[in-house]
Amino acid sequence: MKLATSLNGVTYRFTGIPDVLAKANEPKAGDRLQGIAAHTASERVAAKVVLSELTVGDITENPTVPFEQDEVTRVNWEGLNQAGYQAKKNMTIGELREWVLDHKTTPDELKRSGRSFIGEVAAAVAKIMTAMDLVYAASKFHYTTHCRTEIGQPGTLSYRCQPNSTTDDPDAILLGVMEGLSFGCGDACIGINPVNDDAANTKRIADPLFEFMCKWEVPTQLVVLSHVTTQMEALRRGAPLSMVFQSIAGTQPANDDFGVNKALLEEAYELARTQGTCQGANLLYFETGQGSEVSIGRDCGVDEMTLEARTYGFGRYFRPFMVNNVTGFIGPETIYDGKEMIRGNLEDHFMGKFLGLPMGMAPCWTNHTSITMDDQQMATMLLAMAGSNYFMGVPLADDVMLAYQDTSYHDDATLRELLGRTPAPEFHQWMMSLGLMDERGILTERAGDGSVFLK
Amino acid sequence: MNEQELRSLVQSTLAQMMSEPAFQQEPVGGPAGAARPSGAATVDPGEIPDIRAVDYRQVYAVPNPANPEGFQRIKATTWARLGQGRSGPRYTTAAVLRFLADNATAMDAVFNDVSPELIQRLGLFSVQTVCQSRDDFLTYPDKGAQFDPAVLAEIKAKCQPNPQVQVFVTDGLSSTAVEANVPDLLPAFQQGLKLKGLTMGTPFFVKYGRVRSMEPISEALGATVTCVLVGERPGLATAESLSAYLAYQAKVGMSEALRTCLSNIHKEGTNAAEAGAHLAELAAEMIRQKASGIDLQTT
Numbered sequence: 092m093k094l095a096t097s098l099n100g101v102t103y104r105f106t107g108i109p110d111v112l113a114k115a116n117e118p119k120a121g122d123r124l125q126g127i128a129a130h131t132a133s134e135r136v137a138a139k140v141v142l143s144e145l146t147v148g149d150i151t152e153n154p155t156v157p158f159e160q161d162e163v164t165r166v167n168w169e170g171l172n173q174a175g176y177q178a179k180k181n182m183t184i185g186e187l188r189e190w191v192l193d194h195k196t197t198p199d200e201l202k203r204s205g206r207s208f209i210g211e212v213a214a215a216v217a218k219i220m221t222a223m224d225l226v227y228a229a230s231k232f233h234y235t236t237h238c239r240t241e242i243g244q245p246g247t248l249s250y251r252c253q254p255n256s257t258t259d260d261p262d263a264i265l266l267g268v269m270e271g272l273s274f275g276c277g278d279a280c281i282g283i284n285p286v287n288d289d290a291a292n293t294k295r296i297a298d299p300l301f302e303f304m305c306k307w308e309v310p311t312q313l314v315v316l317s318h319v320t321t322q323m324e325a326l327r328r329g330a331p332l333s334m335v336f337q338s339i340a341g342t343q344p345a346n347d348d349f350g351v352n353k354a355l356l357e358e359a360y361e362l363a364r365t366q367g368t369c370q371g372a373n374l375l376y377f378e379t380g381q382g383s384e385v386s387i388g389r390d391c392g393v394d395e396m397t398l399e400a401r402t403y404g405f406g407r408y409f410r411p412f413m414v415n416n417v418t419g420f421i422g423p424e425t426i427y428d429g430k431e432m433i434r435g436n437l438e439d440h441f442m443g444k445f446l447g448l449p450m451g452m453a454p455c456w457t458n459h460t461s462i463t464m465d466d467q468q469m470a471t472m473l474l475a476m477a478g479s480n481y482f483m484g485v486p487l488a489d490d491v492m493l494a495y496q497d498t499s500y501h502d503d504a505t506l507r508e509l510l511g512r513t514p515a516p517e518f519h520q521w522m523m524s525l526g527l528m529d530e531r532g533i534l535t536e537r538a539g540d541g542s543v544f545l546k
Numbered sequence: 547m548n549e550q551e552l553r554s555l556v557q558s559t560l561a562q563m564m565s566e567p568a569f570q571q572e573p574v575g576g577p578a579g580a581a582r583p584s585g586a587a588t589v590d591p592g593e594i595p596d597i598r599a600v601d602y603r604q605v606y607a608v609p610n611p612a613n614p615e616g617f618q619r620i621k622a623t624t625w626a627r628l629g630q631g632r633s634g635p636r637y638t639t640a641a642v643l644r645f646l647a648d649n650a651t652a653m654d655a656v657f658n659d660v661s662p663e664l665i666q667r668l669g670l671f672s673v674q675t676v677c678q679s680r681d682d683f684l685t686y687p688d689k690g691a692q693f694d695p696a697v698l699a700e701i702k703a704k705c706q707p708n709p710q711v712q713v714f715v716t717d718g719l720s721s722t723a724v725e726a727n728v729p730d731l732l733p734a735f736q737q738g739l740k741l742k743g744l745t746m747g748t749p750f751f752v753k754y755g756r757v758r759s760m761e762p763i764s765e766a767l768g769a770t771v772t773c774v775l776v777g778e779r780p781g782l783a784t785a786e787s788l789s790a791y792l793a794y795q796a797k798v799g800m801s802e803a804l805r806t807c808l809s810n811i812h813k814e815g816t817n818a819a820e821a822g823a824h825l826a827e828l829a830a831e832m833i834r835q836k837a838s839g840i841d842l843q844t845t
Binding site for chain 1: 610625641646652653684779780781
């Protein structure tokens, strides 16, 4: 394994794989905050050159955080299919990039390789890919998952309906759900972030939504995004949850801060399987995002993109129904501007899919950065082209509870129309039966009127 | 048809086309009698009403809704942008302009400085953390809690030592929040303390400060209670929200849990004068109990 190269006669020598990975990263505020980013454009490219010559085996055998000290590293390793890994371990990262992009590499082969690599390998290959590489490679293959309904089929595009309330008001939430559904948003799930994180409140939010879903026979899943332990307690008290949500991160110290670990997630899965309302094989929902570790000082010296890929390697182990990033949610100390946000989202989407995850996306922004609605919409269109399974749906892009901006009901309908996608099949039939959508997935005249459900 | 015939057909068609009015060469200035831009618009001295003054909870732009009464009644109770209509699958012009106006208001609150005239009018002197610029402040959060030794010396020289309650103001993530609330809050706070028989130390302003800037300031001045008034990260609903963080004998590196916070200070939340009185109560209680944050017993 070589850790040095020259460009224009100038030698660049790196201290180890974590240093190569960090310096090969496209510019990111979180890496600058940690003081691990490349100092010059040439140093960045030199790191990419060195990275391209490392093998899958070099990186897999030398994880960025030691195996003994970190559960995320261990779960990445335990998630591997050894035969798949052995078949690819002598490939260089440069060769792996070309294998992924090659016309001869079929979608089935890409899907079969979902457990051949750990997070660091996914990050490495993405670091030598350009924006169009990332979109093209990810567009080649799809993952379907099954909770109550099935999402992720080719030709479909789904949404989480997310009308949060600043007071957890069930009426206001339900009104937002009605409007979202009338725009065709909500086939991935109806998912509410609560203000108050307690089991009684989780159940109080879920009950009327479930009643509505039953009355109108809405073919979707229901989730309340309180802490995993809160949802587990709510399930024990009979809350009608379809699946269990949790934010996860790329180091054990960060997961400790989030109050989550492997054993707890396995327990949550079992509880959702036996006490939840759904019979599918995929019963967990994860949220991730570049910069979450550095923002709480739990990055272990590793760059934010590599940590994001390690997070996917951790999440993969639990066969989630859905996974989405929220890169852009934290602020300019981790993702500085629109360019970093767009690039980060394209990386996340590819890395997650490459590691076998059913990736959704939440390109988003806060008001203390230079990111604007235009940046976010550009990211969204590229990600839809790349084959993202789902996006969020927030009334007019403004999440009044979490105080950030995400994709809107309107964006959701527009993306389907732009790319000729339909909702998940059962949901599509349901929309057509209500006269809200045509067979091509385009809204009818009647769509966008939430009051059709006020009967 | 041979080539000759084809050519003559094309020529006759062309001739016919060129005789059509659309293809006639007109003298410069356009055809006689045709309308032309006069450049003589009259400017109405009035102005277009402020779109930020519209209460969008009352705006219901869905054409022919199935059940308007029921929808409108619940919609009026939430700031969620529901029932704003659509143009095809996209936003209406009014909805997108309002969103952009709200976003611009929030960004201006973050990126603009608190007016130096206002700081002067409040009788505050001004110091700066180690941040060199707004950008430096936003991208290196730790720097917003650090001061050069010379600045700490200046604070010590200008302030009354060992105050019972040290108050200072910092821009944080919203200069607008400072400008909208501090002028009413600070006198109310001071008056409230006086009624409790307590004194406020010398208040001042910190540029590019975070909540944790209270720690070195408390240590430098030997304050019993320190209170920082800081602009909150603006949402789209309001950019005017201010927070107050208080701690008993704040120390560098203290636990987050030992701070008491009063957030949401703005005219739609807790108004500034009310907040000032409430903060005086809180400070007095901290001095009485010698505690703050989770250690403070609330009644």
